[in-house]
Amino acid sequence: MKDIEIAQKSEMLPITEVAQKVGLTADEIEQYGKYKAKISLPLSAREQTKRKLVLVTAINPTPAGEGKSTVTVGLGDAFSLLNKKVMIALREPSLGPVMGMKGGATGGGYS
Known part of the structure; x- marks a missing residue:
C-alpha cells in the first residue's frame, strides 16, 4: 500500500483527545479547527517536573x-x-x- 493510501485510511484523533492523553486541559490549548492546537505559554508554570x-x-x-x-x-x-x-x-x-x-x-x- 502506498503512503497516500495509508494516510487516507487513517483516522485522525481530535486534538482535545490527544491533549488529554498528555495531561493537558481544554483551557491549556488554543484550538485551530478539530485537529490542531497551540499550547498555552503559562502551562510551563503549572508543573515544575523534569521534562x-x-x-x-x-x-x-x-x-x-x-x-x-x-x-x-x-x-x-x-x-x-x-x-x-x-x-x-x-x-x-x-x-x-x-x-x-x-x-x-x-x-x-x-x-
Missing part, C-alpha cells in the same frame, strides 16, 4: 532533504512505544510531498 527536549536540526540542506521530519516522527513513535508522553512540533513540514518530489514523513505512511 526533556530533543531538538532535531541540520545546517546544510540537500536536494533530497536531511530527513529531520522522518527522524523526529521516528523518535516520537519510539518514545511512545516506551510509554513516554510525547509531543512533536513540526514547525515547517516539508512541501516536497505536495509537489510530488520527496518523502512523506510528516503525513504519509504510518507516521
Whole structure:
C-alpha cells in the first residue's frame, strides 16, 4: 500500500483527545479547527517536573532533504512505544510531498 493510501485510511484523533492523553486541559490549548492546537505559554508554570527536549536540526540542506521530519516522527513513535508522553512540533513540514518530489514523513505512511 502506498503512503497516500495509508494516510487516507487513517483516522485522525481530535486534538482535545490527544491533549488529554498528555495531561493537558481544554483551557491549556488554543484550538485551530478539530485537529490542531497551540499550547498555552503559562502551562510551563503549572508543573515544575523534569521534562526533556530533543531538538532535531541540520545546517546544510540537500536536494533530497536531511530527513529531520522522518527522524523526529521516528523518535516520537519510539518514545511512545516506551510509554513516554510525547509531543512533536513540526514547525515547517516539508512541501516536497505536495509537489510530488520527496518523502512523506510528516503525513504519509504510518507516521
